[in-house]
């Protein structure tokens with residue numbers, strides 16, 4: 001088991017955002033986390049990447065308890081998140097942003113190799129390598145955020161709504177790339193509003209409602225689950 | 237040069253701001269495209285100019301530049317101290333993006349450390365030489381920076397501003413009212429740095445400010461080289477990433493707290509050094525030297541010059557300190573302009589923030605960050 005979250009709760013001041021959630025991610029999987037706005041999807045990601053401390057419960061990653069580990073050290077263990085709302089560095093160029101993704105690494109040859117790989121996955125970024133991040137279009141920033149996270153060569157890639165705000169064409173493209181990344185050997189935990197696409201691509205998925213996991217199963221199962229259909233897939 | 241100067245027509249004048257901007261960009265372009273040796277020669281010329289500046293034989297030919305109301309070399313010393321501090325504060329505010337409103341507090345720690353350990357008016361009567369005390373002063377300011385930063389740098393933005401403000405005020409009040417720090421009476425006979433001319437006269441003294449100015453100038457150059465190297469390293473990349481997006485920086489594996497603390501401590505150390513130099517030069521330290529206003533001025537100078545850019549900080553610190561002194565001794569309709577210096581200063585700042593929020597010589601990245609933030613404001617949540 002690569003990631004195991006056990007009964008995790010998280011508080012924002014007095015507001016409890018997560019009420020004892022548990023989930024697992026196996027090596028090689030794409031796992032999707034779906035749920036309505038405010039369900040706690042991003043919060044779950046923050047707990048895993050460590051930028052918010054958990055109130056109770058444990059998080060295990062790659063055989064090690066990381067519940068209390070600092071966020072930057074989790075990156076060194078192979079856990080990297082592309083944040084929601086892109087969160088790229090606006091004043092840095094595309095290349096500098098990608099370079100920041102490899103901040104924890106020192107293997108120059110490996111970094112150069114991964115840079116080629118990322119620029120191969122996202123030709124648009126290759127064309128704009130000298131452009132400042134802040135001047136990229138929304139879609140390009142999204143790609144940059146995903147590419148930058150890949151540059152840390154993570155064992156587990158956390159993607160928080162990578163398709164947010166993209167045109168349908170680009171959404172397709174992003175999901176194709178996510179599948180490709182996964183096939184190249186990176187495990188992925190994916191948060192999505194776009195439940196249809198996410199469930200179709202994911203091996204397994206969890207449904208989150210007001211800070212609780214209410215359903216889980218294979219992507220296929222949930223895609224055909226009547227209650228999931230009703231709540232998250234629109235009229236199907 | 238073969239350009240002819242014509243009075244600007246109305247259309248031309250309308251575009252003055254744009255033309256100024258284009259002009260500046262053209263200068264920047266030229267600078268960046270000039271061959272390496274040209275840049276080195278120009279840089280060397282600038283440095284030589286500033287080393288020559290405090291000599292009367294030189295500055296008497298510089299028209300309105302020397303200050304009429306004050307000894308020009310003394311003014312230059314003050315200006316150089318401000319420049320040194322601006323370079324230090326720029327690390328904190330410009331590179332790491334931490335709002336430090338009490339930077340002068342560290343200057344005070346440096347100056348008082350020197351005063352207490354060297355002056356015969358001090359209660360502890362150690363009477364150590366100046367040079368020995370300088371490293372102690374720097375170390376102590378660094379420690380106070382770490383002590384102040386450790387609890388506050390984990391919190392976001394505004395807290396730090398308030399805490400640093402409180403810190404500077406605390407130091408000032410301690411200076412005014414603690415018997416150990418001697419209040420208004422202060423510490424006298426603080427020793428100068430070592431060194432003698434061949435005829436046995438000491439190099440550093442109260443009357444001739446030139447050696448002190450040269451010393452500070454040299455230290456500025458050393459510090460700038462150090463800071464430049466730092467910013468082009470992993471440390472600099474970490475600072476910039478924190479300033480641009482702290483959460484994202486953390487998600488990329490940057491130990492944000494550690495680097496913020498480093499920036500804070502490095503800035504504090506430079507202020508401590510400036511304080512130690514000041515104490516030696518003045519020969520005297522009392523509670524009047526550390527008004528809160530100084531912290532604000534130095535911060536304004538960094539922002540004015542273009543925070544995040546070393547050259548910007550130098551120009552900002554230099555210009556602001558110089559302008560304030562330049563008002564001395566100028567009378568207009570029977571009023572001494574010096575009395576109103578902060579009014580002018582405030583006006584310039586307001587105008588500046590409206591038309592050029594990124595500062596005189598902005599940092600390329602900073603400009604993009606400003607745009608990014610503006611977008612956030614207009615698009616909203």
Ligand SMILES: Nc1ncnc2c1ncn2[C@@H]1O[C@H](COP(=O)(O)OP(=O)(O)OP(=O)(O)O)[C@@H](O)[C@H]1O
Nearest residue numbers: 012015017035036037038039040041042043044193
């Ligand atoms: N910093 C914060 N302070 C207080 N409450 C917060 C904070 N961040 C999130 N919350 C609250 O926690 C709950 C979960 O938020 P979260 O961002 O995890 O939702 P989400 O599932 O990612 O939603 P969305 O799909 O809109 O991104 C929400 O009710 C939200 O208001």
Ligand SMILES: [Mg+2]
Nearest residue numbers: 041042043084
């Ligand atoms: Mg979210």
